[in-house]
Amino acid sequence: MDSNLLKVFVSVANKKSISKAANSLKYAQSNVTSRIKQLEKNLECKLFHRVPSGVILTHEGERLYPHAVDIIKKIELATLDMKDMLKQEQLIVASTESNAVTRIVNFLINIHNEFPDIQLELITNTTGEIKKMIMDYKVDMAFVSGVPQENELLVLNKVDEELVLVEPFEEVVPNVFLSFKKGCAYSDFAQDYLFELTQVEHKKLEFGSYDTILGCVKAGMGKSILPLSIVKKLRFEDEVKILKLNKKAWDMPTCLVCRKDNIPKIADYLKELAL
Incomplete structure (x- = not known):
C-alpha cells in the first residue's frame, strides 16, 4: 500500500x-482527487461520502x-531511525488547562534552556481530548490528570496534586457544582464525590477557565473541586x-505521558525533571 496515498x-x-x-x-x-480515487480503486471500496460542507468518511473509510x-x-x-537522528528536533506537548495554569511555563523554559534547538509547540485541552490526541500521534507527550489506564x-513523570473543595464564605451554599468544560478529569471525579459526601444531586454549570470558576464561587454561585495549586496560583486562597x-x-x-512506541529522545531528562 502506497504511504503517499495514505497521507x-x-x-x-x-x-x-x-x-x-x-x-x-x-x-x-x-491531484488530491485522483490520489483518493487511486486508493479507492486499490482497496475496491469507497472511502468518502460527498456532503454540502465537503466530505465525510464512509464506514470503510472509518x-x-x-x-x-x-x-x-x-x-x-x-x-x-535510519537517518540516525540523535537529537530531538521537535516536541509537540499537550497539557490540561489546570497544569498549564500552574507549571507549564517553567516546564517549557527548562526544556528550552537545556535543549535550545528543539522546536516546541503547546496544545491545551481536557484530559479526555488530550488522550485522544496522543493515541492518534498528534502530540509527542502530554500532561494528563490521573494515572492513565491505556496500555499504550x-x-x-508525575506530580501529586492536592484536591480541595472550594466554597463561598456564605453560610448557605447553593447545590450547584461549577465545573471546567466536558472532559475534565477533576470534574468527572468531583460530581461523584459530592454526591457521596452530601447525598444531594448538584446542578452543573460548565466554564472555560479556572479563573471564572473561582470568581463565581467567590460570588456565591456554588462550589467546585480543584487542585489547591490552581487556587493558590490564581490568588484565591x-x-x-x-x-x-x-x-x-x-x-x-498530574502525569507526563507518551506513547510506548513513540518515546521522546529526551525521555531520560524528562524522567528526572522536577515538575
Whole structure:
C-alpha cells in the first residue's frame, strides 16, 4: 500500500474537505482527487461520502483511518531511525488547562534552556481530548490528570496534586457544582464525590477557565473541586473557603505521558525533571 496515498487520505479525512487538504499538502485539488480515487480503486471500496460542507468518511473509510495513521507514523519513525537522528528536533506537548495554569511555563523554559534547538509547540485541552490526541500521534507527550489506564501509554513523570473543595464564605451554599468544560478529569471525579459526601444531586454549570470558576464561587454561585495549586496560583486562597479532601477518596496526580512506541529522545531528562 502506497504511504503517499495514505497521507493524502488522512489529510482529507482530518480536513473533511478535498480543497482544504490540497491547500495543506500544497497539491493541486485535481491531484488530491485522483490520489483518493487511486486508493479507492486499490482497496475496491469507497472511502468518502460527498456532503454540502465537503466530505465525510464512509464506514470503510472509518475502518481504514486508524490503520493509515499508524502506518504513516511508523514510516516516519523508521525514517528518523535510519537517518540516525540523535537529537530531538521537535516536541509537540499537550497539557490540561489546570497544569498549564500552574507549571507549564517553567516546564517549557527548562526544556528550552537545556535543549535550545528543539522546536516546541503547546496544545491545551481536557484530559479526555488530550488522550485522544496522543493515541492518534498528534502530540509527542502530554500532561494528563490521573494515572492513565491505556496500555499504550507510558508515564514519564508525575506530580501529586492536592484536591480541595472550594466554597463561598456564605453560610448557605447553593447545590450547584461549577465545573471546567466536558472532559475534565477533576470534574468527572468531583460530581461523584459530592454526591457521596452530601447525598444531594448538584446542578452543573460548565466554564472555560479556572479563573471564572473561582470568581463565581467567590460570588456565591456554588462550589467546585480543584487542585489547591490552581487556587493558590490564581490568588484565591483568601477569597474562598477551602476544605481539604480525604486523600483516600482520590488519587489524581498530574502525569507526563507518551506513547510506548513513540518515546521522546529526551525521555531520560524528562524522567528526572522536577515538575
